[in-house]
Amino acid sequence: MITVQQAARLLQENDRFEVLLHAYPDGDTIGSGYALCRALRLLGKQANVRCAHPVPPAYAYITDPYTHQDFEPAFFVSTDVASLSLLGPGGTDYAGKIELAIDHHGTHERFAAHSLVQADAASCAEVVLAVLDALAVPVDAYLANCLYTGISTDTGCFKYTNTTAACHLAAARMMQAGADIEQINQAMFDTKSRARIAIERAILEGMEFFADGKIAFITITNRMRQETHAEEGDLEGITSLPRQVEGVLIGCTLRENEQGEYRVSVRSRGPISSAAICAQFGGGGHTGAAGCRFTCDLATAKQQLLAACTAALSQAQ
Ligand SMILES: [Mn+2]
Known part of the structure; x- marks a missing residue:
């Protein structure tokens, strides 16, 4: 593990950067990655962003000003x-x-030669902001938009339990630096596409409750996506749906991928650890939010997941 200063020095001493985002990119990896890329370019370096999946159109205010540079x-x-x-x-x-890996996940696997991981940060964007400060890169309106996006999306617009005073202070700084928070909040939290409404309707139709309503499952199949024409961007934040229901302590989202496997997102309240539930299936994450993957059929996946959730529930009670 290295310090912010050491990470800044590494970036200063090198050139020709490729900034890697995680697949199915969310606001935090997008905001963090594009901000870092921009900052490196402001330092006179060559830098590009790379992601396995396209960035959803809702983030056009981040991706439109970006141009790919040609270099190895x-x-x-x-x-x-x-x-x-x-x-x-x-x-x-x-x-x-x-x-170099810049991250904020407590379960971070040390895959990089150098890791800058601040597990107490609600968003990676806050870690990137610290690096930009160490690099003495002034935060312009574009950087502010990127970083505000990361902070606000990873905290569910400052509502999730990971929200800290530091998040608000960082967000306030981004407002002062010119972040268009009205536009970002509108785009991230107050706008739903027609496809999103259609798939939400289908998802709610199939919502299942267990353990006296303390556990809720939703399932998203490829067929549902095809029928509703829902794209990746239409599904962002969908994992918070089950836990919005009164009385639900553990909300699980089972989502089929192209290979027919099921990616699972677990969201939990109070002392129940989503990370502990997912760890039983080779996954991980945070206490309130974690993920894992099942390669078996849906019925078996549900059965195994429900057993783990029920056990976690009874341990917490
Ligand atoms: Mn994040």
Whole structure:
């Protein structure tokens, strides 16, 4: 583990950067990665951003001003990536090649030569902000938009339990630096596409409750996505749906991928650890939010997941 100052020095001493985002990119990996790329360019360096999946159109205010540079990358740095596999298809090709990982996941696997991981930060964007300060890069309106996006999306617009006073202070700084918070909040939290409404309707139709309503499951199949024309961006934040229901302490989202496997997101309240539930299936994450993957059929996956959730529930009571 290295310090912010050491990470800044590494970036200062190198050039030709490729900034790696995690697959199915969210606001934090996007905001963190594009901000870091911009900051490196402001320092006169060459830098690009790379992601296995396209960035959803809602983030056009971040991706539109970005242009790809033509060069052979020499220094790979990841933002908000907890493990190599989260880089998505082709991710393992980066094994042993990543020089620096900037992250905030407590479960961060040390895949990079140097790791800057602040597990007490609610967002990777706050860690990137510290690095930018160490690099003496002034935060312009674009950087402010990127970093505000990371902070606000990873805290559910400052509502999740990971929200700290430091998040608000960092967000306030981004407002002063010119972040268009009205536009960002509107786009991130107050706008739903027609496809999103259609798939939410289908998801709610199939919502299942267990343990006297303390556990809720939702399932998203490829067929549901096809029928509703829901794209990746239409599903962002969908994992908070089950736990919005009164009385639900553990909310699970089972989501089919192209290979027919199920990616699972667990969200929990109070002392119940989502990370502990997911660890039983080779996954991980935070106390309130974690993920894992099932390669078996849906019924078996549900059965195993429910057993783990029920056990976690009774332990907490
Ligand atoms: Mn994050």
